[in-house]
Amino acid sequence: MKKFVSAMLAMAVSAALIAGCGGGDKKADKGSGGGNTVKVGVFLPLTGDNAAGGELELRGIKLANKLHPEVNGKKIELVVADNKSDKAEAANVAARLIEKDKVKVIVGTYGSSLAMAAGNIVRDAKVPAIGTSCTNPQVTKGNDYYFRACFIDPFQGTVMANYAYKKGARKAAIVQEVSNDYSVGLSKFFKEAFEKLAGAGSVVETANYQTGDKDFTAQLTNLKAKNPDVVFAPGNFTESALLIKQARQLGIKAPFLGGDTWETQEFINVGGKEVEGICFSSAFDREKAATPEAKKFMEAYVKEYNGQQPGGLTAMAYDAYLIAYNALKVAGTEDSVKIRDAIAKTKDLETTTGMTTLNKDGDPIKNAVIKTVKDGKFTYLDTVTPDDLKAK
Amino acid sequence: MEIFQAIANMTAAGFAQHLVNGISLGSLYALIAIGYTMVYGILLMINFAHGDIVMMACYFAFFGITAFHIPWYLTFVGTIIATALLGVIIERTAYRPLRDAPKNSVLISAIGASFLLENLANYLFSGRPMHFPDIPFLSSMIPIGGVQIQAICFFIPVVTVICLVLLLHIVNHTKTGMAMRAVSKDYEIARVMGINIDNVISITFALGSALAAVGAIMWGIRYPGITPYLGVMPGLKCFIAAVVGGIGNIKGAVLGGFILGLGEILIVAFFPAFSGYRDAFAFIVLILILFYKPTGLLGETTTEKV
Numbered sequence: 001m002k003k004f005v006s007a008m009l010a011m012a013v014s015a016a017l018i019a020g021c022g023g024g025d026k027k028a029d030k031g032s033g034g035g036n037t038v039k040v041g042v043f044l045p046l047t048g049d050n051a052a053g054g055e056l057e058l059r060g061i062k063l064a065n066k067l068h069p070e071v072n073g074k075k076i077e078l079v080v081a082d083n084k085s086d087k088a089e090a091a092n093v094a095a096r097l098i099e100k101d102k103v104k105v106i107v108g109t110y111g112s113s114l115a116m117a118a119g120n121i122v123r124d125a126k127v128p129a130i131g132t133s134c135t136n137p138q139v140t141k142g143n144d145y146y147f148r149a150c151f152i153d154p155f156q157g158t159v160m161a162n163y164a165y166k167k168g169a170r171k172a173a174i175v176q177e178v179s180n181d182y183s184v185g186l187s188k189f190f191k192e193a194f195e196k197l198a199g200a201g202s203v204v205e206t207a208n209y210q211t212g213d214k215d216f217t218a219q220l221t222n223l224k225a226k227n228p229d230v231v232f233a234p235g236n237f238t239e240s241a242l243l244i245k246q247a248r249q250l251g252i253k254a255p256f257l258g259g260d261t262w263e264t265q266e267f268i269n270v271g272g273k274e275v276e277g278i279c280f281s282s283a284f285d286r287e288k289a290a291t292p293e294a295k296k297f298m299e300a301y302v303k304e305y306n307g308q309q310p311g312g313l314t315a316m317a318y319d320a321y322l323i324a325y326n327a328l329k330v331a332g333t334e335d336s337v338k339i340r341d342a343i344a345k346t347k348d349l350e351t352t353t354g355m356t357t358l359n360k361d362g363d364p365i366k367n368a369v370i371k372t373v374k375d376g377k378f379t380y381l382d383t384v385t386p387d388d389l390k391a392k
Numbered sequence: 393m394e395i396f397q398a399i400a401n402m403t404a405a406g407f408a409q410h411l412v413n414g415i416s417l418g419s420l421y422a423l424i425a426i427g428y429t430m431v432y433g434i435l436l437m438i439n440f441a442h443g444d445i446v447m448m449a450c451y452f453a454f455f456g457i458t459a460f461h462i463p464w465y466l467t468f469v470g471t472i473i474a475t476a477l478l479g480v481i482i483e484r485t486a487y488r489p490l491r492d493a494p495k496n497s498v499l500i501s502a503i504g505a506s507f508l509l510e511n512l513a514n515y516l517f518s519g520r521p522m523h524f525p526d527i528p529f530l531s532s533m534i535p536i537g538g539v540q541i542q543a544i545c546f547f548i549p550v551v552t553v554i555c556l557v558l559l560l561h562i563v564n565h566t567k568t569g570m571a572m573r574a575v576s577k578d579y580e581i582a583r584v585m586g587i588n589i590d591n592v593i594s595i596t597f598a599l600g601s602a603l604a605a606v607g608a609i610m611w612g613i614r615y616p617g618i619t620p621y622l623g624v625m626p627g628l629k630c631f632i633a634a635v636v637g638g639i640g641n642i643k644g645a646v647l648g649g650f651i652l653g654l655g656e657i658l659i660v661a662f663f664p665a666f667s668g669y670r671d672a673f674a675f676i677v678l679i680l681i682l683f684y685k686p687t688g689l690l691g692e693t694t695t696e697k698v
Contacts, residue, residue, distance in 0.1 A: 178668035179668070205664075207664060207667055208665075208667045208668035209667060209668065210668055210670070210671060212621075212625060213670075213671075214615040214617070214622075214625075215413070215417055215615065215656075215657075217409075217410075217413035217417075217657065218410060218413060218414075218656070218657040218658075218659075218660035218661050218667070218670075219660055219664070219667050221406055221409045221410055221413065221661065222406075222660070222661060222664055224406070224409075225403060225406050237521075238521045238617045238619065241521075241617060242615060242616070242617050245616070249533050249540060249542055250409070250540045251533075251535070251540045266520050266521050269521070269522065269523045270521050270522075270523045270616065270617040272523060272526065
């Protein structure tokens, strides 16, 4: 998923460059490291493969810092560190933030492998970290000091299963990209959740394909014979778009559901009119502000970045800062262990993507947005709340 | 047994649909495989850049229609000419200087040409997938008794057969074809006999690349997401198709293409659990052929090599 998100972001960033970046990119003041500041480490890939994603997230953190600059009478100082999209470098940088810069809490990073590289370091040093968009379950699992602001991969599968069931689907088929952990993870949790709702055997077909495949006609012909009400097909956007196109050509009329990787312009470009009406889950929707904080965030972003619209990654980074900010406020101390405990207790915190509560793993429980493609554009369709998932 | 269940569950329409899918995929492989086999037949060298020539042809057609708004039929003609030229240019710059060098050097040069084309496309057109334009007349679906057939699927086998007949005519019944056959037998002697082997080789590359362009256009209509690495997998599979059929033998390449295309589809149809391993099918066939009939299916029966 990382690759495709970054491809999408590369586009967004180049658009940003063309639009002309306004200033505002100055480093946080270095001189003011006295007793009146609290240091927050910003741990992001600002160079290397994931730089596009890191850059967008840095914007979210800086914006959040601008809107919430002080806590308990002290100024929050951001210490920005570049993990260079490199695992070895990520470990070094995390150690430096803790030992040299003496940050109390770390916000970041984009990329699960980078977060995992820093996992042991933050745990051993007992300095909490809040991931921005590292979605792999392993980041927080078994690590009391790593939290995150984004969904984990499996969550989306559960959300889509519930959504499909709610809309009346009783027979589902899955088409998964077997070589992609993201797709397999989503599919597994979709199947579990759907069979729990609609009964064993309600997932009538599970078909596989490989990353890079172009022809899905054989799998789809088999699938058509099973006549499912809905098809869950998370995966890379190019393959997914071709898959849906071929499904429609073969006369499969069932709706297609997927994950957040579909939210890129290329998905619509390649899929054309055939992807109209598909549904997928996403964390952030800019058309419909989930909370007053979301409204504040969007307005500030548009102002700061010359009329550009914020995306999901920026929102997620903004939320990660808010979680840290709230914990600093609640803990009322600069003791990292106490801050960690305050983060773990985060409950119903108002963030840009709804009210955030962290579960025992340190993963957020919050609303998911269901989006569709209408007239060649991504459009808001529905919201699935954590209560919706519990109802069954 | 899974296979019996799969057969029991399969309706006539479902099976017909699988056959249609397989034949259209197989014809595409066949067209591209001919290019490999022709070059090998003459130069005894595997043109690893062939798959990337297919990719470039897709982009030529894409830009002709979307950026320059040339009508699709003219674009297709233009694409075939441009791709033939590209093939000739690659031959001149990457292979001709190595004409008298060891065969391995040319092979490595071919791999270099392949990487060059991929990265060039990545640089020029970006890695983001582009949508090959829909040609209403060819992209539309025709339902026939429960089987959905894309119009292009009727054209692909027909075009493949026409190309094959034309090519066999050129090779067997024209003076140029005779020269090609002579070069393929022994190019040193052919050179001594006054045949301009550089020209013959250029023509071979032009023909092979033109066929690649025909394959590319149909590939684009059938699988419309085009990326700089689009040619890699089809390139490998078509190379395997050429080897399976007996490399150097044009009819063998077509046969190999159909075997791979149909095999891939039917394996997924009857063994749905293996659908993630369909690419492996081509390689398993390759291994079996190399074990039991290294010359390929038609490699021995015909002596002509072009």
